Amino acid sequence: MKLSQISKFMVLLFTTVLLVGLFVFIYTGGSFNFKNIEEPQVEAAFSAFETALEPVYGRPRKIVISSVGLSVPVEPVGVDAQGYLETPKEWDTAGWYQNSARPAEKGNLVVNAHYDDSRGNPAAFWELKNVNLDDRVTVLDSYGKSYDYKVTGYYFVDIDDPERLKVFEDSSLDIPALTLITCGGVWVPNQGTYSKRLVVSAELIK
Numbered sequence: 732m733k734l735s736q737i738s739k740f741m742v743l744l745f746t747t748v749l750l751v752g753l754f755v756f757i758y759t760g761g762s763f764n765f766k767n768i769e770e771p772q773v774e775a776a777f778s779a780f781e782t783a784l785e786p787v788y789g790r791p792r793k794i795v796i797s798s799v800g801l802s803v804p805v806e807p808v809g810v811d812a813q814g815y816l817e818t819p820k821e822w823d824t825a826g827w828y829q830n831s832a833r834p835a836e837k838g839n840l841v842v843n844a845h846y847d848d849s850r851g852n853p854a855a856f857w858e859l860k861n862v863n864l865d866d867r868v869t870v871l872d873s874y875g876k877s878y879d880y881k882v883t884g885y886y887f888v889d890i891d892d893p894e895r896l897k898v899f900e901d902s903s904l905d906i907p908a909l910t911l912i913t914c915g916g917v918w919v920p921n922q923g924t925y926s927k928r929l930v931v932s933a934e935l936i937k
Contacts, residue, residue: 788833789872794825794842794911798866799858805842816843816912822854832907834872835935839908841898846914846925856913860929868909868933880909880933887915887927898930907935 791805808817808826819826825844832838845854868880888895898910909932916927 786836787874788836789874789876790829791827791834791840791842791870792873793871795869795871796858796862796866797869798863799861801856801858803844803855808843816841819844819855822848822852825855834870834876834878835907837905837907839898839910840870841910841912843912846929856911859911859913859931860915862931867936868911870909878907879936880907881936882931882933884932886930888930889916889927890922890924895928898928909933909935 790807793802793804795802803823803825805825805827806819806821807829808819809829811817816828817826822845825842828841828843831841834840844856844859846856846859847854862882862885864882864884866882868882869877870880871877888898898912911931911933913929914925914927915929916925918924919926
C-alpha cells in the first residue's frame with residue numbers, strides 16, 4: 732500500500748470514529764451516568780495474628796490501709812502439708828495465697844498476716860482490727876500499679892469452724908474481691924494460736 736493510500740485510510744478511520752462518537756453523544760443527550768459504574772469492592776484488611784489480648788495481672792507487693800496506719804510488704808505463700816494456709820516468714824510481712832486472684836483480677840485475692848509476734852508485739856496486721864466499713868485498702872502490684880478496694884464487711888470465724896475454709900473461695904459475684912485474714916479472739920496455749928480469725932472483705936473500686 733502506498734503512503735498516499737495509507738494516509739487516506741487513516742483519515743477515513745479517524746473520521747468514522749469521530750462520527751460514531753458524535754452519534755453516541757447526541758443519542759445520549761450529551762451526558763453519561765457514572766453511577767452505573769460499580770466501584771471495585773475492597774476487602775477489609777485482616778490479620779491472622781489479630782487476637783483479643785488478655786489482661787496481664789501482677790503479683791501483690793504491698794498493702795496500705797491509711798485509715799489505720801497499716802503499710803506492709805507482701806510475699807507469696809501456699810498451703811502446708813495439712814492443707815492450712817501458710818503464714819509469712821517475717822512478722823512484718825503479709826502473705827498472698829498464690830492460688831488466689833491477683834490485684835484487679837476477678838475472683839478472691841486472699842492475703843493473711845500475723846497479728847502479733849512470739850513476744851506479743853504488734854505484727855503486720857495488728858491494726859486490721861480497727862478498720863471500718865468503706866475504709867480504703869490500696870494494693871500495689873509488681874508492675875507498679877495501685878488498686879483501691881473498699882471494705883464491705885468484717886467478721887470473726889472460729890479456727891475449728893468448717894465454714895472458715897469459705898474465705899478461700901472465689902467471689903461468687905464475679906468481681907475483683909479482697910480478703911484479709913489475721914488472728915483474733917483469745918490465745919489458746921495448748922494450740923499455740925488464737926481461737927479465731929479476723930476476716931476483712933473488700934471489693935475493687937471501679
